Amino acid sequence: MNLLIVAEISRGQLKLATGAAIGFARQVCAAGAHTFDVLLLGSDVGGLVPSVASYGASAVLIAAAPALAEPLADRYADVIAQVARERNTSVVVAAASTFSKDVLPRAAALLDAGMLSDVIGVDASAEEPVFRRVMHAGNVVATVRLAGAVKVLTVRSSAFPTPEKSSATSPAVPVTIDVAALPSGIEFISREEKGAGRPDPTEARIVVSGGRALKNAEDFERLVGGLADTLGAAVGSSRALVDAGITSNALQIGQTGKVVAPELYLAVGISGAIQHVAGMKDAKVIAAINKDPDAPIFAVADYGLVADVYEAVPQIISRLKH
Amino acid sequence: MKILVPLKRVPDPDTPLRLRADRSGIDLDGAKFVINPFDAIALEEALRVKERSANVEVAVVSIGSDDAIEQLRAGLGMGADRAVLIRVATPPDSLAIAKVLAAFFQREKPDVVLMGKQAIDDDSNQAGQMLAGLLRLPQATFISRLEWTPGEPRAVCRRETDAGIETVAVRLPAVLTADLRLNEPRYVSLPGIMKAKRKPLEELAVADLGVDPTPRTTIQKLELPPKRAAGIRVKTVEDLVTHLLAARG
Numbered sequence: 001m002n003l004l005i006v007a008e009i010s011r012g013q014l015k016l017a018t019g020a021a022i023g024f025a026r027q028v029c030a031a032g033a034h035t036f037d038v039l040l041l042g043s044d045v046g047g048l049v050p051s052v053a054s055y056g057a058s059a060v061l062i063a064a065a066p067a068l069a070e071p072l073a074d075r076y077a078d079v080i081a082q083v084a085r086e087r088n089t090s091v092v093v094a095a096a097s098t099f100s101k102d103v104l105p106r107a108a109a110l111l112d113a114g115m116l117s118d119v120i121g122v123d124a125s126a127e128e129p130v131f132r133r134v135m136h137a138g139n140v141v142a143t144v145r146l147a148g149a150v151k152v153l154t155v156r157s158s159a160f161p162t163p164e165k166s167s168a169t170s171p172a173v174p175v176t177i178d179v180a181a182l183p184s185g186i187e188f189i190s191r192e193e194k195g196a197g198r199p200d201p202t203e204a205r206i207v208v209s210g211g212r213a214l215k216n217a218e219d220f221e222r223l224v225g226g227l228a229d230t231l232g233a234a235v236g237s238s239r240a241l242v243d244a245g246i247t248s249n250a251l252q253i254g255q256t257g258k259v260v261a262p263e264l265y266l267a268v269g270i271s272g273a274i275q276h277v278a279g280m281k282d283a284k285v286i287a288a289i290n291k292d293p294d295a296p297i298f299a300v301a302d303y304g305l306v307a308d309v310y311e312a313v314p315q316i317i318s319r320l321k322h
Numbered sequence: 323m324k325i326l327v328p329l330k331r332v333p334d335p336d337t338p339l340r341l342r343a344d345r346s347g348i349d350l351d352g353a354k355f356v357i358n359p360f361d362a363i364a365l366e367e368a369l370r371v372k373e374r375s376a377n378v379e380v381a382v383v384s385i386g387s388d389d390a391i392e393q394l395r396a397g398l399g400m401g402a403d404r405a406v407l408i409r410v411a412t413p414p415d416s417l418a419i420a421k422v423l424a425a426f427f428q429r430e431k432p433d434v435v436l437m438g439k440q441a442i443d444d445d446s447n448q449a450g451q452m453l454a455g456l457l458r459l460p461q462a463t464f465i466s467r468l469e470w471t472p473g474e475p476r477a478v479c480r481r482e483t484d485a486g487i488e489t490v491a492v493r494l495p496a497v498l499t500a501d502l503r504l505n506e507p508r509y510v511s512l513p514g515i516m517k518a519k520r521k522p523l524e525e526l527a528v529a530d531l532g533v534d535p536t537p538r539t540t541i542q543k544l545e546l547p548p549k550r551a552a553g554i555r556v557k558t559v560e561d562l563v564t565h566l567l568a569a570r571g
Contacts, residue, residue, distance in 0.1 A: 010484075010485060011485075072490070073451065073454075074461070077455055098464060098482070099483070099484065101451075102451065102463045102464070105447070105451035105452045105455070106454060106461065108455070109455030110455050114416075114417050114538025114539055115416060115417065115446070115448050115452075117445065117447055118445065130542065134547070135445050135544075136339055136443055136444075137335070137442065137445070139339050139546070140339060140341070140544050140546065140547075141544070141546070142542075142543070142545075143542045143543045143544075143545075144539055144541055145539070146538055146539050146540075147538045147540070148538050183458065183460070185459065185492060185493040186460045186461070186462070186490050186491075186493075188490055189478070189490055189491055190488070190489045191486060191488045191489070192486050192487045193486040200484070202484070205570075243503070248486065248487070249466060249482040249501060250483065250484060250485065256360075256440065258484070263569065264566065264570055266566065275335070281547075281550060284569075285565075285569040286550075286553070287565060287569070289562070298553075299550075300550045300553075301553050302550075302554070303553055303556050303562060304555045304556065305557075305561075306555065307559070312559050312562075316566070320567075
């Protein structure tokens with residue numbers, strides 16, 4: 001069995017979550033005589049080879065072309081499918097993210113492969129590997145078999161630690177791309193990055209997240225943003241604030257947003273709907289502030305403070321600063 | 323101009339889940355079912371396009387058993403023009419859904435397929451992208467704004483990504499998947515329900531489309547995830563800060 005890890009690159013940098021996909025591959029390889037390749041896609045990705053070349057891959061494949069400068073799903077999926085065929089790949093894997101959600105199912109269709117999203121466990125010792133994934137907003141863990149010669153997976157980064165690097169180096173192998181044959185039905189126009197300057201919540205050690213108790217964007221920025229900056233943390237949000245237009249969807253933690261697993265998750269005025277909890281319950285420590293003593297968030301919080309966030313948060317910020 | 327909106331029947335997300343005693347599946351006895359909320363957002367968007375332009379037909383399609391007629395009627399009640407039920411015997415997975423929809427697309431030749439980004443039961447988030455891949459059509463996933471006037475050869479979409487908002491243009495026909503903030507679906511009015519009863523609802527067997535909908539995925543068992551142990555209530559901000567500093571390390 002040969003696995004193909006699709007690395008994720010954002011702003012010229014390798015996303016840390018790629019390490020989880022490599023961790024998954026290493027776990028599968030440890031269970032049998034399997035090998036894996038890592039694929040770097042983009043316009044100028046050769047410089048990233050050293051960051052993935054010490055994990056034991058058979059090859060680091062470089063698919064570089066100006067036409068791949070933006071992660072357009074039709075082109076990326078075409079190249080991934082092409083590489084999977086050339087490398088005789090049986091399992092294509094990437095870390096779960098909006099990038100992989102966009103691109104990998106399309107590649108799966110091109111490969112006539114079944115797919116599992118958000119895999120959190122694998123038993124690769126059996127003849128046919130068996131996978132575990134969450135469904136129904138994280139309320140159910142399913143053990144699933146996936147039939148077919150080629151399989152496609154996204155793996156949850158909190159479930160597979162990045163392996164240690166070794167001194168060995170994987171060879172870098174360029175991929176030949178027929179640029180003229182790439183689809184051109186999607187045209188990139190622009191990107192607006194939200195919350196630039198703060199860490200990405202999927203990669204941060206601390207996440208401060210705000211919910212319905214925050215009345216407007218200014219209060220959110222002052223209280224949740226202020227507390228996050230004091231702690232050097234990323235900012236997150238419940239769906240209620242996204243719905244209300246107070247925060248960007250890029251901040252949404254939950255079933256249909258981001259799934260985070262930081263060392264510390266601080267829920268500020270979040271009631272704790274199951275859809276939200278699905279996105280943060282793997283945090284090592286959860287602290288919650290809510291004025292409703294019956295808020296469901298307190299059932300998952302390690303430390304709960306019953307208080308009005310408008311009173312408590314400025315005190316916490318001031319206390320942390322001194 | 324035609325917009326095709328696939329609708330999935332899912333358990334109401336607010337209903338607590340119970341597993342069957344043998345853990346082979348979820349106990350849905352007495353559960354309430356709804357249109358998958360993201361599909362409802364997709365349908366709402368299709369209806370808004372229709373309301374802004376002349377000569378737009380909105381067709382809803384569901385793949386499943388007779389049960390899904392309830393959600394198709396609800397879609398007609400919201401304002402879709404006609405509905406199609408494609409009957410399958412076994413619940414399909416994402417790839418099977420995409421194959422059935424791809425065959426149905428060839429029959430219908432819509433200008434746009436607008437569907438939810440994910441179903442809130444299996445949380446796979448795959449079917450739209452797979453459909454676009456099978457048909458080699460452009461896709462714009464997780465859209466929070468659609469700028470398209472029927473007749474124009476391309477649609478401009480704002481997409482919600484991890485990094486923020488991305489704007490792309492897709493050549494039509496294309497597959498678009500709806501994110502949360504695209505709109506707020508309307509409630510079905512009583513006149514809407516009455517009107518829906520007279521709208522056409524066609525039924526097809528999957529064999530009529532010449533597709534094998536056998537799923538590749540098989541659920542072997544379901545389990546409840548381990549519960550987090552209950553924590554402690556702290557009395558003061560000072561106590562909380564002490565714990566935060568300890569957790570920060």
